[in-house]
Amino acid sequence: MITTTELAQVLFVTPLQPSDELSPSQIRSAVDERLCACGGDPSWCAAYVAQEAGDHPETYAPRMRWALAAVAGAYEPVAA
Template sequence: MISSVKDLAAEALFVSCLQPSEYPSRAAVEEEITRMILRHGSDGCAAGVAAEFGDHPDVAVRRMRWVRAELAEMMTMRAPVLH
């Protein structure tokens, strides 16, 4: 079960075709997350992550690190500035 929207976004970005070497824009990342959720649903995204970790755990760990870093950067950029 997805524990948060952030986890769902991470799974969706993980199963997408976006690559860190592409240096995708924030808009591209958001668009791809939405596209993957609509295409696969939350269960499908989770299944894709699980399959990759089962088949290629070394690659999957590196990809998930990139996914988490990308989402953390997006959240930092979105955070309101308090005066």
């Protein structure tokens, strides 16, 4: 099972931007597409995220906060 943190790392490496008006479906689709491009291995995305954190620390934290919040909303359980 993939964790929220792993999903956020995958979203982090997509071209989607925090300023975009994104639906949960668009977020899930972008995450699915990126995971497929990585052969289903979220560790590839984690390595890229770590590189970005080192190269651009001023933008890393805000983008990761956005990614975490976005996947939490996009993957929240639907109330029955």
